[in-house]
Amino acid sequence: CFCSPKVCIVGSGPAGFYTAQHLIKVWTAYWTVFCSRKRCISSASLSSENVDIIFFPQCRDLCFFSQARQDVEVDIYERLPVPFGLVRFGVAPDHPEVKNVINTFTQTAKHSRCSFYGNVNVGKNVSITELQQAYHAVVLSYGAEGNRSMGVPGEDLAGVYSAKDFVGWYNGLPSCRELSPDLSCETAVILGQGNVALDVARILLSPIDILKKTDITQPALEALAESQVRRVLIVGRRGPIQIACTIKELREMVNLPDTRPDMVAADFDAVKEALKDLPRPRKRLTELMLKTALEVPGEKEQERRSKASRTWGFRFFRSPVEVLAEPSHSRIAGIRLAINKLEGSGEGAHAVLTGEVEDVSCGLVVSSIGYKSLPIDPSVPFDSRKAIIPNTMGRVKQAAGLYCSGWLKTGPTGVIATTMNNSFDTARSLVEDMDSGTLDVSAAKPGSQSISALLEKRGVKPVTFSDWEKIDNVEMKKGESSGKPREKLLTVEEMLHVAWT
Ligand code: FAD
Known part of the structure; x- marks a missing residue:
């Protein structure tokens, strides 16, 4: 419909889909709050699915209000031919339960007022200004596809990878297909102690029998089957109390078959005393670390560890100073780490150099010190220092009609649930602006009609959601034959071929 409010979303990761x-x-949320306050219906009995068909005569003003807005149309533009962002290309293959959010996203994509346009690189195939001309509002949700560099000599040597590329490689991100990391060394060093670092450590050390039942790519599976990596060190600037991973990921490491922990007992010297003042989640995490590092395990666990x-x-308390090269300078031989001490206490303590260094021999370094968002269009404000789009509750500062959500809005931290909440907040801001008239939706806008025409002129053919479902089917069938939930297609060409035939 030409006259309905039209919103376009850039990026089809969790932020795009939750927005x-x-x-x-x-209207679910508004109806729930309003109706429960007026006591005409309990909030629990309202589901998002039935909102479209429920009518409450008791709250006529609200119903009237909602009917005027029930026609918001949403188009999602995605650079790749496949949707779901880091749920497909980030979440570890041995975490299939996390990927269940795809079911909700699929429901959204199939909603009559939602359309998916994959294979459209916004900023390249179409500009933000063009999208703003075609839509009443544009929501930028294109994530954080860059990575923070270590900024130390030697980081470009062969054998040093960013976690972003390493994860992309085992998860089938087309741009990382050629990575072929060299796993012929015994020791790998991972820089960073967040969940992504632990994902990488777990994938490097997992028995192949576990991995082969996941949707890890076949080339990664074959490389890991041949891997010589036997020891993984996970390095952090600060101490055990400041570690950035969550207990689930730590527990998985502790219980990983055919591995044993190897900690430095002295690192935990001051930790026991600090335990009582820690907030509960941090306390549980620290207790598990202490138990793993210091306690003599029971007989069964001792036997497991010895085998x-x-x-x-x-x-x-270690920061990278330099990646050390082999004498030929062709690849890495180790890493020089500065030894730190902590100033301050608790989660806010910061690392200070002691002036001492330590060299660790290793043949593989994976730098997992963070992702970062990049600007995609010069017309959009961008805070290069924080690597986010400057915004207030998802409203892009000094850019009417522009919104942002997800990692691009907050920076690359938090799990999918965090992304969901911040995306809901952005959607709420957008609706508030429509209601208040701050965002003018009275004039008709052409939406996808004009963008499709532009794309056609530029030789860009979008992938629809049903095209994606063809890819999905082919991948699942390919996986079935080898006992995997899916075998991902690894190139954009293959994806497009399946989508369009
Ligand atoms: P993304 O998921 O990155 O989505 C951005 C989308 O925008 C992508 O599809 C991208 O292709 C698209 N895009 C980029 N540029 C353009 C453009 N120019 N035009 C059009 N589209 C574009 N959270 C959990 O809860 N559990 C986990 O187990 C978990 N594991 C993780 C593992 C890793 C390695 C990482 C990095 C994160 C993990 N997370 C996990 C966090 C979770 O993935 C994020 O919270 C979430 O994906 C952020 O969503 P987003 O939509 O902002 O970004």
Whole structure:
């Protein structure tokens, strides 16, 4: 319909889909709050699905209000031919339960007021200004596809990878297909102690029998089957109390078959006393670390550890200074780490150099010190220092009609649930602006009609959601034959071929 409010979303990761979901069904929340306050219906009995068909005569003003808005149309533009962003290309293959959010995203994509346009690189195939001309509002949700560099000599040597590329390689991100990391060394060092670092450590050390039942790519599976990596050190600037991973990921490491922990007991010297003052989640995490590092395990666990062929351990109070090269300078031989001490206490303590250094021999370094968003269009304000789009509750500062959500809005931290909440907030801001008239939706806008025409002129053919479902089917069938949930297609060409035939 030409006259309905039209919103376009850039990026089809969790932020894009949760923003779309909330825009399409946003009235659920309002009805729930309003109706429960007026006591005409309990909030629990309202589901987002039935909102479209429920009518409450008791709250006529609200119904009138909602009927005027029930026609928001949402188009999602995605650079790749496949949707779901880091749920497909980031979340570890041995975490299939996390990927269940795809079911909700699929429901949203199939909603009559939502359309998916894959294979459209915004900023390249179409500009933000063109999108703003075609839509009443544009929501930028294109994530954080860059990575923070270590800024130390030697980081470009062969054998040094960013976690972003390493994860992209085992998860089938087309741009990382050629990575082929060299896993012929015994020791790998991972820089960073967040969940992504632990994902990488776990994938490097997992028994192949576990991995082969996941959707890890076949080339990664084959490389890991041949891997010589037996020892993984997970290095962090600060101490055990400041570690950035969550307990689930730590527990998985502790219980990983055929591995044993290898910690430095002295790193935990001051930790026991600090335990009582820690907030509960941090306390539980620290207790598990202490138990793993210091306690003599029971007989069964001792036996398990003694038989393990691989080890992993945290190395605290260390920062990278230089990646050391082999004499030929062709690849890495090790890493020089500065030894730090902590100033301050608790989670806010910061690392200060002591002036001492330590060299660790290793053949593989994975730098997992963070992702970062990049600007995609010069017309959009961008805070290069924080690597986010400057915004207030998702409203891009000094850019009417422009919104942002997800990692691009907050920076690259938090799990999918955090992204969901901040995307709902953005959708709420957008709807508030429509209601208040701050965002003018009275004039008709052409939406996808004009963008499709532009794209056609530029030789860009979008992939629809049903095209994606063809890719999805082919991948699942390919996986079935080898006992995997899916075998991902690894190139954009293959994806497009399947989508369009
Ligand atoms: P993304 O998921 O990155 O989505 C951005 C989308 O925008 C992508 O599809 C991208 O292709 C698209 N895009 C980029 N540029 C353009 C453009 N120019 N035009 C059009 N589209 C574009 N959270 C959990 O809860 N559990 C986990 O187990 C978990 N594991 C993780 C593992 C890793 C390695 C990482 C990095 C994160 C993990 N997370 C996990 C966090 C979770 O993935 C993020 O919270 C979430 O994906 C952020 O969503 P987003 O939509 O902002 O970004």
